[in-house]
Amino acid sequence: MNSILKRLTFLAIVFVTIFSSCETEKETDGPYFGNGFHNGWADQTSIVIWTRLTQNPEGNAGGTEFISISSKEENDLDKEGDAAKIHAAQIPEGLTLDDMIGACPGAIGEVKLVYYPLTNSENKTETEWVAVDNDKNFTTQWKLENLTADTKYVVQIEARLDEKSKVSDNIEGAFRTPPTETGEDDIEFCVVTCHDYIRKDTTDGHKIYSAMMDLFPDFYVHTGDIEYYDKPDPWAMTEELMRFKWDRLFAMPLQRNFWSQVTTYYMKDDHDALKNDAWPGMKYGPVTWDRGLEIFDKEQFPSHDKFYKTVRWGKDLQIWITEGRNYRSHNDMEDGPGKSIYGPEQKAWLYKTLKESDATFKVVINANPILGPDRKNKRDNYANEGFQTEGDEIREFLNQFDNVYLCNGDRHWQYVTNPEGTNLWEFSCGAGSDVHAGGWSQEDERPQHRFLRVKGGFLRGHVSRESGSPTLTFQHIDVDGNIVHEEVFAK
Numbered sequence: 164m165n166s167i168l169k170r171l172t173f174l175a176i177v178f179v180t181i182f183s184s185c186e187t188e189k190e191t192d193g194p195y196f197g198n199g200f201h202n203g204w205a206d207q208t209s210i211v212i213w214t215r216l217t218q219n220p221e222g223n224a225g226g227t228e229f230i231s232i233s234s235k236e237e238n239d240l241d242k243e244g245d246a247a248k249i250h251a252a253q254i255p256e257g258l259t260l261d262d263m264i265g266a267c268p269g270a271i272g273e274v275k276l277v278y279y280p281l282t283n284s285e286n287k288t289e290t291e292w293v294a295v296d297n298d299k300n301f302t303t304q305w306k307l308e309n310l311t312a313d314t315k316y317v318v319q320i321e322a323r324l325d326e327k328s329k330v331s332d333n334i335e336g337a338f339r340t341p342p343t344e345t346g347e348d349d350i351e352f353c354v355v356t357c358h359d360y361i362r363k364d365t366t367d368g369h370k371i372y373s374a375m376m377d378l379f380p381d382f383y384v385h386t387g388d389i390e391y392y393d394k395p396d397p398w399a400m401t402e403e404l405m406r407f408k409w410d411r412l413f414a415m416p417l418q419r420n421f422w423s424q425v426t427t428y429y430m431k432d433d434h435d436a437l438k439n440d441a442w443p444g445m446k447y448g449p450v451t452w453d454r455g456l457e458i459f460d461k462e463q464f465p466s467h468d469k470f471y472k473t474v475r476w477g478k479d480l481q482i483w484i485t486e487g488r489n490y491r492s493h494n495d496m497e498d499g500p501g502k503s504i505y506g507p508e509q510k511a512w513l514y515k516t517l518k519e520s521d522a523t524f525k526v527v528i529n530a531n532p533i534l535g536p537d538r539k540n541k542r543d544n545y546a547n548e549g550f551q552t553e554g555d556e557i558r559e560f561l562n563q564f565d566n567v568y569l570c571n572g573d574r575h576w577q578y579v580t581n582p583e584g585t586n587l588w589e590f591s592c593g594a595g596s597d598v599h600a601g602g603w604s605q606e607d608e609r610p611q612h613r614f615l616r617v618k619g620g621f622l623r624g625h626v627s628r629e630s631g632s633p634t635l636t637f638q639h640i641d642v643d644g645n646i647v648h649e650e651v652f653a654k
């Protein structure tokens with residue numbers, strides 16, 4: 164679909180969304196769609212849609228600030244693991260989480276989903292009304308199957324309290340399915356990482372979402388650290404606080420609008436699994452590792468039977484979405500054969516599918532870097548000494564290809580790395596806001612760096628045959644949408 168048509172579609176959908184929500188906000192007591200809806204794991208024939216019912220149409224912008232506590236207090240509370248103490252230390256006496264700034268509490272009720280191809284509105288598929296799951300933070304999910312490839316779909320969801328009630332809210336948005344391996348149309352995508360509520364750069368959310376909405380990519384990948392449990396106001400050391408942070412983030416208008424319009428792949432990383440550099444078996448406060456994974460993988464984001472996937476996006480592009488937390492060894496294990504991040508099964512799948520693919524460009528999207536460089540004191544990723552054995556093996560494997568490109572999140576600075584004499588390229592998208600950027604010195608430009616910028620923004624990829632032969636363009640973009648670096652690869 165060309166960009167003008169994409170824009171017109173978007174404007175039409177936004178109009179309907181705004182019109183609908185204004186109407187319902189005045190006329191009903193809810194439940195509402197304060198968290199919008201998300202999609203995930205799209206391929207040519209299927210996608211997962213997620214939504215949540217809320218007591219209010221918006222987050223509680225006038226809520227009370229949390230009591231700020233020090234890192235030492237956080238550390239002590241984490242060790243003690245007492246949920247009541249964790250809450251008492253951060254929530255003023257007499258108040259509940261619903262009173263706190265940004266709160267978007269859940270609501271019981273029922274939802275119904277309708278979807279249809281944009282150019283064929285007669286061909287509607289309508290689900291039954293279904294109650295949201297109170298035990299899963301008032302969320303529900305649908306897996307839509309038998310979709311048509313390379314098609315823009317409109318999604319409409321209605322809410323009601325129960326079968327005796329009128330519709331209390333409705334939302335409308337869209338997604339598109341990928342083209343098959345024969346599709347030659349341009350494909351645009353964006354990659355982001357690392358943002359949270361406390362480091363947003365407007366009251367409505369992160370500016371990158373405005374900039375990306377202007378580009379209206381065909382799909383977008385969030386490489387994880389979508390929120391940070393282990394950052395203050397509040398330190399989310401209980402399940403209730405973890406959910407609070409998701410509810411608050413999902414209510415931010417810039418994010419909410421983007422996520423309801425664009426095909427999305429959500430990945431997770433340490434801060435939204437549990438805490439910094441987390442690995443299997445850890446706890447945060449009373450929350451276990453398994454529970455942390457369950458909240459992300461099964462409740463707060465579109466679910467999938469596996470946590471990694473490869474998707475063809477036309478003749479010239481195939482993407483790999485990898486999983487970097489679920490299968491990893493303990494970070495403090497001595498490096499050597501057997502110490503892994505991907506885990507043996509995922510690694511075998513990655514190697515096999517990369518070899519089998521005949522896509523012109525192969526883009527492997529990882530939460531964490533494989534090339535780096537990264538700081539000497541880190542021991543959490545393949546660019547660190549702690550995982551050097553498997554890292555070297557993977558780098559050697561990837562070097563046989565001249566059409567594999569790595570993208571990563573996690574690091575809070577933008578870079579392009581291409582070690583001299585290798586086929587290896589890595590693009591770090593950078594943190595989601597300037598205030599969130601850091602962790603590397605702008606002066607510390609190494610020989611393998613083709614580009615280095617210690618600021619926020621995102622990465623844009625563009626596959627095109629406009630010049631007659633296929634090209635893949637990567638652009639680093641700042642938080643306001645300005646291009647700050649570009650690399651073009653032609654085949």
Ligand SMILES: [Fe+2]
Nearest residue numbers: 357388573574
């Ligand atoms: Fe991060």
